[in-house]
Amino acid sequence: MARQSLPPTLVGLLTAAASLVGGARATAILLLADVPYDLHAVKSIVGKTPLIVASHKPDVQQACLEDKVTLVPLIHEPHTRQVQVSQALLEAIADNLVSTGDKVVVVYTAFDREHIDTISVISLSERLARLTTRDLQRLETHVPLETLRRVVDLAVEIGREGRESHKVGTLFVVGQHRKVIEMSHEGVHDPFRGYAAKER
Numbered sequence: 001m002a003r004q005s006l007p008p009t010l011v012g013l014l015t016a017a018a019s020l021v022g023g024a025r026a027t028a029i030l031l032l033a034d035v036p037y038d039l040h041a042v043k044s045i046v047g048k049t050p051l052i053v054a055s056h057k058p059d060v061q062q063a064c065l066e067d068k069v070t071l072v073p074l075i076h077e078p079h080t081r082q083v084q085v086s087q088a089l090l091e092a093i094a095d096n097l098v099s100t101g102d103k104v105v106v107v108y109t110a111f112d113r114e115h116i117d118t119i120s121v122i123s124l125s126e127r128l129a130r131l132t133t134r135d136l137q138r139l140e141t142h143v144p145l146e147t148l149r150r151v152v153d154l155a156v157e158i159g160r161e162g163r164e165s166h167k168v169g170t171l172f173v174v175g176q177h178r179k180v181i182e183m184s185h186e187g188v189h190d191p192f193r194g195y196a197a198k199e200r
Helices: 010-022 041-045 058-067 081-094 124-129 133-137 145-160 178-182
Strands: 030-034 052-055 070-073 103-108 119-123
Touching: 010 030, 010 041, 010 119, 010 145, 030 081, 041 052, 041 058, 052 058, 052 081, 058 070, 081 103, 081 119, 081 124, 103 124, 119 124, 124 145
Parallel strands: 030 052, 030 103, 052 070
Antiparallel strands: 103 119
């Protein structure tokens, strides 16, 4: 498949994105692409930073598969770039490519329809706190939206504040309570706590 060479502005933006990763303590670079760029060239610019490409275009998705670049396929719908960024981040979290407390450097088109022109550093914990009903509807789930909204709000609150000012591990299971109880058992230890050797 033919690849489009990287325009100088995109090279500059990717170089800037790669340098932002360290200062922002970001864990990945997310590129929203509408064109099948030379992804080997993109990877050489971003270096060891994990690269995620998000797109609804079949040719970009095919390029990712061929070049072995992590892909987040997007649903093709007429919506704004901000909605696409939110969708890409939600899908990346759902696919365990990034975690809810991470920061991600996003490179995308915001103003110019033809060319990538924007870099944003996005804190996923802050982004999750601002999820809209439309964002939640995009998740592939049968959970009622109000339930999902409350669980996400609670998870964000615990992630920020912990419990009694201490970091805690928390697991949420959403489902029919009788089935959940049948498949659950009480544990006597906190599986998320790092126990000292004496306590094990």
